[in-house]
Amino acid sequence: MASNAAVPFWRAAGMTYITYSNICANLVRNCLKEPHKTEALTREKVHFSISKWTDGKPEKPTVRSDSPEE
Amino acid sequence: MAMAALRREGSRFAPLLSPRPITAVRSSPLAPSHEDEGPIGVRYISTQVVRNRMKSVKNIQKITKAMKMVAASKLRAIQTKTENSRGLWQPFTALLGDLPSADVKKNVVISKGLHKLNSGPEKETKYVILGEKAKAQLIRDSKKDIELIMTELQKNPLNYTQVSVLADEILKNVEYDALRIVFNKFQSVVSFVPTVSTVLSPEIVEREAESGGKLGDLDSYEVEGGETKGEILQNLAEFQFSCVMFNALLENACSEQGARMSAMDSSSRNAGDMLDRLTLTYNRTRQASITTELIEIISGASALEG
Numbered sequence: 001m002a003s004n005a006a007v008p009f010w011r012a013a014g015m016t017y018i019t020y021s022n023i024c025a026n027l028v029r030n031c032l033k034e035p036h037k038t039e040a041l042t043r044e045k046v047h048f049s050i051s052k053w054t055d056g057k058p059e060k061p062t063v064r065s066d067s068p069e070e
Numbered sequence: 071m072a073m074a075a076l077r078r079e080g081s082r083f084a085p086l087l088s089p090r091p092i093t094a095v096r097s098s099p100l101a102p103s104h105e106d107e108g109p110i111g112v113r114y115i116s117t118q119v120v121r122n123r124m125k126s127v128k129n130i131q132k133i134t135k136a137m138k139m140v141a142a143s144k145l146r147a148i149q150t151k152t153e154n155s156r157g158l159w160q161p162f163t164a165l166l167g168d169l170p171s172a173d174v175k176k177n178v179v180i181s182k183g184l185h186k187l188n189s190g191p192e193k194e195t196k197y198v199i200l201g202e203k204a205k206a207q208l209i210r211d212s213k214k215d216i217e218l219i220m221t222e223l224q225k226n227p228l229n230y231t232q233v234s235v236l237a238d239e240i241l242k243n244v245e246y247d248a249l250r251i252v253f254n255k256f257q258s259v260v261s262f263v264p265t266v267s268t269v270l271s272p273e274i275v276e277r278e279a280e281s282g283g284k285l286g287d288l289d290s291y292e293v294e295g296g297e298t299k300g301e302i303l304q305n306l307a308e309f310q311f312s313c314v315m316f317n318a319l320l321e322n323a324c325s326e327q328g329a330r331m332s333a334m335d336s337s338s339r340n341a342g343d344m345l346d347r348l349t350l351t352y353n354r355t356r357q358a359s360i361t362t363e364l365i366e367i368i369s370g371a372s373a374l375e376g
Contacts, residue, residue: 007301016241017305018234018312025231046232050239053216 117359120352124345131341138334145259145327151228152256152320158313159267162306198240200319218243228323230316237312249311253318254325260332262325267318269311 010020029040196217199205205219220236240249249269254262 011301016238017308018238018241021309022231022234043229044231045229046235048220048232048236050218050220052218052243 117352117355120348120355124348124352127341127345127348131338131345134334134338134341138331138338141327141331141334145324145331148228148320148324148327149256152317152324155313155317155320159310159317162310162313200236228316228319230312233316233319234312237308237315241308241311251315251318253322256321256324256328259328262328267314269307269314 011017026044029037029044032040197208198218198220199208199216200220202221205221208216218240220239250266251269252264252266255265256262
């Protein structure tokens with residue numbers, strides 16, 4: 001049933017292993033009970049701004065601010 | 071040093087008074103707020119100036135002490151995180167080795183600034199920059215070698231999720247043979263060593279494995295679970311990169327807080343020394359003016375009697 005180069009479903013969908021493990025971790029954090037749950041979710045916040053450069057010229061920066069409710 | 075400061079303060083007041091024939095050794099003319107007016111030809115040192123200076127130095131000392139406390143507390147918090155994160159990548163190094171000497175075509179260097187990597191002629195190097203400080207530095211020199219810049223990282227305290235998302239962006243946007251992360255490794259509060267840690271892409275790992283050496287034993291491991299070795303290597307490489315980057319950022323933060331603490335500490339100590347010297351000067355000038363007054367009174371009294 002699996003092809004010769006049996007890639008797992010997430011790799012075929014374009015995710016890296018890191019993204020996969022982050023989503024799993026998020027699921028585990030959501031299973032916690034209430035006081036620990038909000039604590040753990042604050043540990044998950046992401047905010048940064050990234051700008052790609054080509055040939056010594058910056059392109060427009062994009063702000064990536066995930067919130068844990070993804 | 072306090073004398074030079076006093077002289078400087080004195081020269082500011084010089085235009086207010088006409089020049090006297092008697093040159094005093096180290097006194098400045100009267101400050102307007104100091105009330106004593108001696109007879110012509112006598113100058114008093116202005117204690118007001120010294121007192122102002124002492125007040126400002128004391129304030130500075132308080133501020134730097136507070137900054138040192140803040141840095142020390144932040145350091146403690148981050149240090150435990152760093153020690154814990156070291157356990158993440160140590161198995162990777164045991165398995166895959168760190169290989170700074172791997173000869174690769176494309177190097178991608180990730181840095182928070184303050185380091186420069188020189189590479190040989192045929193190797194292509196691209197930079198990924200984290201943070202504003204690094205950006206200002208590297209923009210000046212290597213403008214055309216920059217691949218990605220990430221800023222605004224200080225909004226949340228460092229957590230693994232943020233670092234892994236950063237790592238993800240890097241992996242997606244940059245093709246690489248070897249990723250080198252440059253950071254300050256935190257050894258103790260006063261010593262930080264710049265280090266480079268390397269993460270190789272799966273193809274290079276294969277290549278090194280075939281050529282023998284430490285990675286050559288990879289084939290002797292049994293792989294279970296229905297995944298191929300290439301896949302496992304790829305997953306491992308990504309995870310290794312993310313762990314190593316997390317550790318690198320934490321160590322960098324530790325080193326920064328440690329440096330800040332020692333800088334604030336030496337600055338408070340300097341302020342304390344300055345305060346001591348100023349206190350001595352202040353007491354001396356105060357006593358000198360009191361003695362002068364006494365002498366005048368006594369000589370005046372004896373002139374009246376005699």
